[in-house]
Amino acid sequence: MIIDAAAVPADRGALNRYVDGLVGALGRAGADLAVVCQRADAERYGRIAPSARIMPGPVAITNRAARLAWEQTSVPLLARQVGAQVIHAPHYSMPLRSGLPTVVTVHDVTWFTDPDVHSPDKAAFxxxxxxxxxxxxxxxxxxxxxxxxxxxxxxxxxxxxxDVAYHGVDQALFHRPSEVEKITVAARYGLHGRPYVAFLGALEPRKNVPNLIRGFASAVKHLDDPPALVIGGGVHEEDVDAACREVEATVKVVRPGYLSLSELAGFLGGAVVVAFPSRGEGFGLPVLEAMACGAPVLTTHRTSLPEVGGDAVAYTEPDAGSIAAALGQLLASAERRKQLSEAGLARAREFTWDASAEAHLLTYQRAVE
Known part of the structure; x- marks a missing residue:
């Protein structure tokens, strides 16, 4: 099969981790695999799957129009060149006249169910x-x-x-961090031993970060030594900026922007709580990754999140008042946080990229048949 990874953005977010995890696991499974990718990613995919045939684009495919033109014309030609039986388009769009069975990954349908949480042009596309x-x-x-x-x-x-194919988690990258890893990350954010609540994800409306900020501020305002809130990810939305301006000066909110993959284990595993009060997810990879790092997790009951978290996470409604109440309960109970930490670690081990690759291979076989 041939996987068109040229659509993977450069921010190393959840889509990137999906394609990386899948390609690596397919390579370990001995799949006859070719990967079409951005020229800048060719060396990385070669390391991830040494047995795969890596086929970089001739130039950087930096905008949507160029990528779609590449998808519709060049990908089918490359698929025939390598003798592929199946094309896998891992990010919604697909070549329409490839002449080959095509498998498409659809990550979520919030473009239909919650269009207001996306920009109009993005939702329409x-x-x-x-x-x-x-x-x-x-x-x-x-x-x-x-x-x-x-x-x-x-x-x-x-x-x-x-076909349902759950994501996996890279246990080498997302692991219970050492004290050195946790201290290094905390020092980088200027916390110097101060406990913190963590969020990781894109700062887009459906992630519900403004309500997290308001709920957090309410939960900690009466504490003598309150934790900080560290919001990892970009892009900075106006609503997030406005919520930060609302909180009192005694409430510490740190916004480091994009985080490198190497610091995520220390960031997530070093948090007293990881809060991810999203209004809806296709999967919710940050929840799984936080559990794999041994963090107590607070998320919502919306869409797929209970499938990922099960009984190993705490839940809240997405409004600020509910977040404040649930977060306050967790901050007040070290025993509850320890229980969630151990349960999350155990549940995260159930989600592997090897199992995900096996499910994908069955789908490829069904497509050919």
């Missing part, structure tokens, strides 16, 4: 791409049962053509 995938892909892969059910409900997609 991904709605169109999702409709196309539901109609024309030989099979569709989704990362959760919740996403499958929503795809069927919203687009009347054929459920017999949709």
């Amino acid at each position: 991904f709605r169109s791409a999702t409709r196309t995938a539901a109609r024309h892909a030989r099979r569709v892969i989704v990362p959760s049962k919740a996403t499958r059910d929503e795809l069927v409900r919203v687009l009347a997609a054929d459920p017999t053509c949709i």
